[in-house]
Amino acid sequence: DTGVSQDPRHKITKRGQNVTFRCDPISEHNRLYWYRQTLGQGPEFLTYFQNEAQLEKSRLLSDRFSAERPKGSFSTLEIQRTEQGDSAMYLCASSLSGTIGETQYFGPGTRLLVL
């Protein structure tokens, strides 16, 4: 069990550019979640997948954001035409559904700074 991994760990970009983040969940975990955390706040839910199906999207996820999990394993989160307000920590988590005590395990996050 190698834990949830995210790449890159840090990203600095200019306003208007597109960025893509990757998340590799714990192997065998069929659920994968994306959250966003801004300074001084708790993480906020963005979206989640069960296997390859995207089952829920938050209203925070504007049409500039898209997430995929094509084979039910890793996931990508893309932000198009980045804005300064997108600067945040993007966290990925995974869990195994149907287990007693379904616990979400978080990755180290990707810190995005939009200049």
Added chain:
Amino acid sequence: GIQVEQSPPDLILQEGANSTLRCNFSDSVNNLQWFHQNPWGQLINLFYIPSGTKQNGRLSATTVATERYSLLYISSSQTTDSGVYFCAVENTGANSKLTFGKGITLSVRP
């Protein structure tokens, strides 16, 4: 949606002291987790505790679901306990997503 309130917002302790962190939530929950966020931003699982009491070393947690609160106890605090503690809940019927409180910032002084 469900509201999660944590108190106190900030806590300063001397090494060796005990503390109690509180989490109140506004609706029934399927899941409640306590996390410790380290200075690098990593969220570390402490407890999965939608009800009942659990202990892990110097940490213990109690959730009284009928009264909609959870408590995290830290005994004999150490400087390495410093960081932000989050309570997160999954509202019944909320499709697995966690709603987090704003966190409690704990500073343990040597």
